[in-house]
Amino acid sequence: MVNVAVDIMGGDNAPAEPVKGAIEAVTSQDGIKVFLCGNKDVIEQELKKYQYPEDRVDIVDASEVIETGEPPVMAIRKKKDSSIVKGLNLVKDGVCDAFVSAGSSGAILVGGQVIVGRIKGVERPPLAPVFPTDNGISLLIDCGANVDARASHLVQFAKMGSIYMEHVLGVHNPKVGLLNIGAEEEKGNMLVKETYPLLKNCPDINFIGSVEAREIPKGTADVVVCEAFAGNVALKMYEGVGSTMIGALKETFSSSLATKLAYLLVKPTLKKTLKRFDATEYGGAPLLGLKGLVVKTHGNATHKEISTSIKQCVTFKEQEINKKINDTINMLE
């Protein structure tokens, strides 16, 4: 049995969608038990909507909620009875294998490190969201957890990202690229120039060299390694351009009778196309290198992303990802 704590109070669609996603996960797959963390009354109310195996759904009452705008360190320290702190403590205490939340990124990142703790030898745990590409999906690592990282951190990101991509997402011998502003080895800032030869000489990964941001949506690399500031810029630019273009398309199609008719004709195919670009289809972003699994989904995650994330926790445990990370990180140190 894989035990997953789920934050019911976090994200734009709480509590309805996290509850729905959790129930979807337990009803679609045996061997999962969910621990719904949040206000007991609210959760019980939501649960009335569903039929589900009661022995695989627990409620963990939490009276507080950490809001997105709150300074994370303070929030984790003060709100001991929040859904995030309670969920992370379940992982720390070994009751749960993983914690899934659509709540405050900052609080999840800080709480993951402070409460769950790092695997020995892991210097910084990176956040690694999955990206839709022309080829399928890629992993962008690190995407916001550790600004001002050093070259040795990026090497660890490359190793952890490769393990996750191969064993959880099923990409054989994943191609690792270093996010850069040119394809040549001598291009880049100081961090990238220092990191490049380390990755080139790293036997544990399939390094393909520098990758420009332009290449990311094409899927040139399966694992894109970067410092968190640049990674965050890349991720949010992806989302920003996507939503701006989709908005412009909607306007285009609603501008006249002819375009409305065009929309009716193209709608089924277009929906499929746009779905490919929807990052929420692919599950949340793991915070790798912790003693348990912590997954941050998009703030606007629906039940689909929550349930996909919960099911990925099963693969994560079955594939013994943390043991693999531990072995890889500590073998060479």
Add this chain to the structure above:
Amino acid sequence: MVNVAVDIMGGDNAPAEPVKGAIEAVTSQDGIKVFLCGNKDVIEQELKKYQYPEDRVDIVDASEVIETGEPPVMAIRKKKDSSIVKGLNLVKDGVCDAFVSAGSSGAILVGGQVIVGRIKGVERPPLAPVFPTDNGISLLIDCGANVDARASHLVQFAKMGSIYMEHVLGVHNPKVGLLNIGAEEEKGNMLVKETYPLLKNCPDINFIGSVEAREIPKGTADVVVCEAFAGNVALKMYEGVGSTMIGALKETFSSSLATKLAYLLVKPTLKKTLKRFDATEYGGAPLLGLKGLVVKTHGNATHKEISTSIKQCVTFKEQEINKKINDTINMLE
């Protein structure tokens, strides 16, 4: 008369499009003279296609071409008879006011600094491309010229970008945002945290605070200030997502009879929409803070972008942008 040197040998569409763009500029507007830099025979051949005022079109023979892949410092030093070095020398010698090229970014950046030289007091000349947004256009500064910049550089970028945006592109009192990974003042890496209060206390600009990459396509800020690595990632991600989505749309519309019919119906409106996202519509990126104007267009620039860039050189001179930059930078030092 504004004299503009134009690189005829640079970019994917050389020599045809640069020549066409230059001719378009002189025929559509009085007061411009172009100096076409490149192989004389090739240029004469191209010029046969057009009718134009011969007293406002000069040929500057250049026997060499700097290729995109060449190491820039070496190329500028060795290829004295290249179109880039000859064009930049025309600016240095005061024969021309500006140089426009679709060629090697690296060579243009290096050559601009080494040959044309910086305005006194300017620490680093940034490259500032224009971005299409929901609101019109924004300027992203710096986008690839100076990696590992310091906070003082970013403050100068903000000032120079504001001057360019206001006086060349006509945006009154442009809003300046600092590219960051969160909206709050305490967010960001060391560079951003150091830069934020400097911009906040800078009297010469209209600072609106941090801007996330997600906001860039919305046009939240008119001038987005950033270090070159992050700026380059943002720019190339923008281009990458755009071209990937446009590719997917093309596939969608050609997938069946119904979608092909839909395309016929929506085509005129859709073309207008997609044009809005085409960065090449808005002219090239100036390298600001040099003693003359150097403009880098997209490598795939067509005549439209070349002629727009040439015409912007006129506004740049008329508005005495370099005098304004000089006054602003040196008043406070």
